Amino acid sequence: MFVYADNAATTRMCKAARDEMIKCMDETFGNASSLHTTGQLANEKLTAAREKMAKYLGCAPSELYFTSGGSEADNQAIISAATLGAKKGKKHIISTKFEHHAVLHTLSKLKKQGFEVELLDVHKSGIVTPDQVEAAIRDDTVLVSVMFANNEIGTIEPIAEIGAVCRRHGVLFHTDAVQAVGHLPIDVGAMNIDMLSLSAHKFHGPKGVGALYCKKGIFLQTLIEGGAQERGKRAGTENVPAISGMAAALEYACDNMQKNSEKLTKMRDRLIEGLSRIPHSVVNGDVEHRLPGNVNMCFEGIEGESLLLLLDMKGIEASSGSACTSGSLDPSHVLLAIGLPHEVAHGSLRLSLSEENTPEEIEYIIEKVPEVVEYLRNMSPVWDELCKGERKHVI
Ligand SMILES: *Cc1c(COP(=O)(O)O)cnc(C)c1O
Numbered sequence: 001m002f003v004y005a006d007n008a009a010t011t012r013m014c015k016a017a018r019d020e021m022i023k024c025m026d027e028t029f030g031n032a033s034s035l036h037t038t039g040q041l042a043n044e045k046l047t048a049a050r051e052k053m054a055k056y057l058g059c060a061p062s063e064l065y066f067t068s069g070g071s072e073a074d075n076q077a078i079i080s081a082a083t084l085g086a087k088k089g090k091k092h093i094i095s096t097k098f099e100h101h102a103v104l105h106t107l108s109k110l111k112k113q114g115f116e117v118e119l120l121d122v123h124k125s126g127i128v129t130p131d132q133v134e135a136a137i138r139d140d141t142v143l144v145s146v147m148f149a150n151n152e153i154g155t156i157e158p159i160a161e162i163g164a165v166c167r168r169h170g171v172l173f174h175t176d177a178v179q180a181v182g183h184l185p186i187d188v189g190a191m192n193i194d195m196l197s198l199s200a201h202k203f204h205g206p207k208g209v210g211a212l213y214c215k216k217g218i219f220l221q222t223l224i225e226g227g228a229q230e231r232g233k234r235a236g237t238e239n240v241p242a243i244s245g246m247a248a249a250l251e252y253a254c255d256n257m258q259k260n261s262e263k264l265t266k267m268r269d270r271l272i273e274g275l276s277r278i279p280h281s282v283v284n285g286d287v288e289h290r291l292p293g294n295v296n297m298c299f300e301g302i303e304g305e306s307l308l309l310l311l312d313m314k315g316i317e318a319s320s321g322s323a324c325t326s327g328s329l330d331p332s333h334v335l336l337a338i339g340l341p342h343e344v345a346h347g348s349l350r351l352s353l354s355e356e357n358t359p360e361e362i363e364y365i366i367e368k369v370p371e372v373v374e375y376l377r378n379m380s381p382v383w384d385e386l387c388k389g390e391r392k393h394v395i
Contacts (some may be wrong), residue, residue: 001327003364005317006222008151009319010050010201010253011204012354016248016249017204018245019247020245020247021242021245023242023360024245031237032240033228033229033238042240044374049244049246050064050066056186056251057187057213059351062216065220066206066230068209069199069200070210073198074100075102075223079223080221082310083111084142085142087294091142092116092118092142093117093142093145094141094143095114095117095146096121096143096145098122098150098153098333099146100151100176104213107119108295109325109353120136120336123382125286126154127343129301130165133146133166142171142172144173146159146183147175147176147179148176148196149183149291149294151179152321153285153294154293154294154346155291156180156290159175163175163194166192167192169205173195175197178202179367180292182204182253183203193213195213197317205250206242207276208239208242209239248339264355266359268290268292268295272367275366276297276315280299283296284297284338293354294328295352298344298347298349298352298395300344302347302383304349307320307349311368316364317349318349318350335348340395
């Protein structure tokens with residue numbers, strides 16, 4: 001059996017997005033800035049995509065800026081707020097310890113430029129509270145950036161409430177909603193969101209395209225200089241097929257959200273139930289305020305990387321929090337942020353489902369993961385010490 005369970009990393013394109021992209025590539029190859037008919041047909045595609053997406057986010061089409069993805073949108077939102085803050089003498093920025101690196105690394109850069117960056121602790125439930133945000137806000141705070149849902153542990157943050165706190169204090173509020181868009185209901189107006197990042201490939205759209213919502217009247221800094229595309233805020237010939245495919249994917253995801261969410265929640269809860277029977281295991285993050293497709297667990301005494309490789313050999317594709325791709329074996333900053341000890345954080349497994357997964361696949365995972373965990377524990381010196389009582393169980 002083959003099971004793709006890494007949908008938080010990326011998703012397969014849905015048919016609606018693929019069909020739309022192919023149609024666009026065949027029929028609408030024009031440069032949307034050209035004045036002739038071919039160009040104007042491309043421009044009409046852009047307008048239609050912007051209108052469609054705005055409807056699903058609850059904003060005006062003119063408040064959406066197409067980008068190369070979630071990372072660019074995060075960078076642009078934060079750098080814009082910082083630029084505005086610097087002009088007003090406000091150099092304090094609030095965010096959290098478990099943001100995506102697109103946010104954290106942008107903030108590190110700003111810190112070197114003299115901004116004061118305050119990263120809030122995250123409760124072990126994986127939730128940041130509006131009270132925490134309110135307590136951190138100062139007269140010189142220019143921006144609060146808190147993610148909508150975490151990409152590793154899937155916890156959903158109280159965004160509307162945090163937005164209300166920011167609004168009350170006159171502080172800009174940005175949310176990295178890359179894991180939430182197309183999966184959870186979103187209304188930027190009702191949720192008091194000033195800026196929001198999204199990425200198409202996390203909701204069955206194409207890779208390399210996303211968008212930044214920026215509320216009317218809020219200053220936006222250009223990162224890419226050049227032509228006047230995106231109302232002068234993002235230069236470069238628009239990728240019309242990708243943008244149109246993204247809009248089709250969002251439409252498909254939102255129109256089927258309720259149905260998919262119910263199916264996913266059932267599979268997720270069954271998976272958590274099945275894997276929790278493994279001794280000395282723990283589910284990371286709140287189980288209720290959680291993306292419908294996210295399961296994240298730690299198993300004591302094993303290495304996440306070995307677990308992944310053995311599962312891959314059995315046809316199960318998942319992910320671990322460890323940043324092994326970067327060449328370091330540091331455990332996930334997200335798992336450390338919610339207070340897991342290093343040795344436990346190393347043994348993490350993230351299974352992120354999509355509606356394309358089946359209950360049969362879930363049963364297959366429930367059968368295979370315990371086998372692999374046991375196999376690895378039998379070879380693990382750490383597990384040996386735990387069994388002999390030479391080391392204390394943490395979970
Ligand atoms: C995937 C992801 C990003 C980055 O999006 P890209 O489109 O891949 O640049 C940013 N934030 C979160 C929470 C993500 O999951």
